[in-house]
Amino acid sequence: MHRGWLVVPLAAALTATACGSGTTTTKTEKSQETPIIALFLPESKTTRYEAFDRPLFEAKVKQLCAGCKVLYSNADQDAAKQQQQVEAALTQGADVLVLDAVDAGAVAPLVNQAKQKKIPVIAYDRLISGIGYDYFVSFNNVRVGEMQGQALLDALTARGTAAKGKVVMIHGSTTDPSSADYKKGAHNILDGKVQVGREFDTPDWSPDKAQQEMEQAITALGRDNIVGVLSANDGMAGGAIAAMKRAGYKQLPPITGQDAELAAVQRILTGEQYMTIYLDIRAEAEKSAELAVAAVKGEKPAAPTTVNNGTADVPAFLLDPIAVTADKVKDTVVKDGFYKAADICTAEVKGACAKAGIQ
Template structure:
């Protein structure tokens, strides 16, 4: 059986990246030559700023956790290792996972620097606290690429992620579309619950921002009744289930839509709904196109997820690592700038996310090899979602 990264590793980068015009956090690409020239100059300058990176082959890869989302160990780790070694022959990887602890991640970063890491790829557990990692690396002239989640520090070399505001907009627009179609028996006044990600993760803030961009008009005119809206510390799946159980008690099981920020939390929210025989009756969103999430979609317990082609994110990151090591211009890989909450912007490479429901599971995650049909259909009844036959 082919693994997802084997199937996708040869996908060309050209044309895969789009600057998200609708993101409030990325500068709009006006298309004028002056702006494009300045952007290219800013990106090229990064390759000469961090002297330790020149000729670097010792790369630290640091991921935030493994308990709330299966993606980091199942996809990000092997893809990053594969693509960095492909783009920079002879590279060695120091890998660490913070297991949802920002202090642990800082200690891991210190250890990586001590062991000679000269380029660091950091997916922060805490977007603010990870600034310490950036500053310690800077003191050694070592660049840090913020991977997937933004680090709130102007001295990061690059930021590689998906257009996270767009992720939230896709989730919110899906809810609105289903409401307008009358699906899930949704009617004016339908009760909406929002179980967001961790407030210490900048991505979670952007997901909610994007979702509310789509949903706020319907909330304001009372077509949707927002009865709960809360962040979930550390994206904790068990906490999400407890929140949903409390909401159902408070609302006497009268809930119509659960905006849930990712598939891990969605799965436990579904467990809470199932205990009240409401699974499949309440519209539940998700994100990451995990195996469990896709299976929940095919059996009807979850409405949609967001597919983020992680192989593209890993390929872009590897290309930036190679550019820093070789002292070369990363070129069009850098396609925008992302604003920091304290002011300033960082050069960014933003990949486009894709909304997935049962109508396009086969043409997206399966066709791309992100998940195989055998994986998706394992344990599901024949005919599930029109995919398993």
Template sequence: MNAMTRRIAIGSVAVSIAFTMAACGKAGDKSSSSSDSTSSKGGKSIGLLLPENATTRYEKFDKPLIEAKIKSLCSDCSVEYANAGADPQKQAQQVQTMITKGVKVLIVDPQDSAAIKSSIQSAVDKGIKVVAYDRLAQGPISAYVSYDNEKIGELQGQALLDAMGSAATPSANVVMIDGDPADPNAAMFKAGAHKVLDGKVKIAYEQSGLWKDTVAAQKMTAAVTQLGKGNIKGVYSANDGMAGGVSTVLKGNGMTVPLTGQDAELAGLQRILTGAQTATIYKPYAPEANATAEIAVDLLEGKDFKSVATTTATSASGETVPALLIGATPVTKANIKDTVIKDGLYTTAQLCSGEFAAACTAAGIQ
């Protein structure tokens, strides 16, 4: 695990996400620019590469928040954007495209933190400053902004134990569906969860779901076949997207057991309201996006960004870089109203639409 010299805790994060922000472009092969051509902007161009679009946060929150903050800090900056669609080779090609376009700073959320190393080196060789966003890329990056990911794993594990209650015994079978091993955050979530769960319950089945609901469903089906549906007392899912696949399998087998997730996705929160999921982890996107945009603009303008990146992180390839690590909050039915609704991540109307209206009323949300 990466050693962090100081953990930055964010207490009650009062995040007001502006829903007046520009609509997201479609993810995939096509790149887009948030403003006029680079040449008309005097070369003040920042590249933004996000890893995939299966997780709703990237297109719905990260992209528009980063773009809006960059424009507020640098009105004559342009943002060149592309999404890798979960394809590391495509992301490597996108880095080369950004180099060709002449971006001065590149924000990269790596689909594969190791595979991106040579591409980052190529960008740096061309004088481009690189900021690792959300996932710590290998290679000569200038800064890194993310969450305290091992702590998030601990919060997930504790949420599962809390939900299991007296059923959490050293012999109680728990299934773990981890994230993609190409994502360094997945290893941190896994380590944090094991730190809390090991010895308290029995990890009877553990596999990677690759951040895909379909893969998670396959793995959960295999776990049920191997262990027997009556012998599983809880399920750890590393994120809400995979928890959706797990939940479908649990429902299909007539199973009601605690299920954790992460990312506070709308579908995950709605499952929590109906009892199909127990908990998620709310990671406020605005502080992460805003800090990254601020560092990128500082790098573009040759300014010191150490007042933002106040700690350090060490990548798997041994580079120690300035970093900012943000805290997170567990969310259950009891505190949805005081967390994601209060902070404006979703509106009550979005959360409580259609079939979820009655569950919202029962939870005191509307």
């Protein structure tokens, strides 16, 4: 399932040898029986975090460092709660922080607290701004938006509707810098080629709020004047689809997504959703775990590139996203084992699975 990095990283220092269960010397020069790696995820509405990111990260840490403990926290989209979680982890003696920030523009003071204690920080999935730190592990997020925009444009062109109506753009939360990258990428492709009727930034990436936004767009623009929907992820796509069904659409316009959620893959096969972006979360989680274990051992592997966060050039590992339409489900998420055919091909989807050659 592993996808290639933008540049092959220098990972010679990372081996599958478990850390000893005895005393370990970290970069903080603190000796303790159990090295602690603290993992902070931002929310649970997006199914990937609890279903994939957390278990994949924990499994890789266990493989590489049998004596390491993963201290896990989910902030439930609450920045104040995440602050308390990070501060608690620092108090408990965390040796490394792997932080997927609820509000990536507001956690610099927390990162600074860790730096003062000489505790390495890895920004996971979302780029933390305002301060320098050790690593950033994510995807090429502008490319994600470009792929969504191109897929939507291709679908509209194939239907002959690109110039016959308006597009609704449903972006993610403004507290997530990745959302701004997705938006930028989508506009790179769509500007000048389609007419944007309504555009939203969706608090908390909430599917319910996306549904409300889509309802507002339908009311403002008229049902028959909307020819496509650019949704930044699958959960919000589901909300937008619910709004369109409620409004009485006989044929849904093409709609994009991201994360290859199971429900979205099923919608793509049945024709309700046009595409999703498949992110190799395994590679992202495992690379972060490798870096965290290396940090526990006092090692600092070289990164293949850097990303500027407005304050510093942060060493970065970036994965390429993959666009998935109905004809590509079999050779991506099924082939990689992201989902089993039996998980996808429920009774309602069985016929669509057969058409796509998924058994």
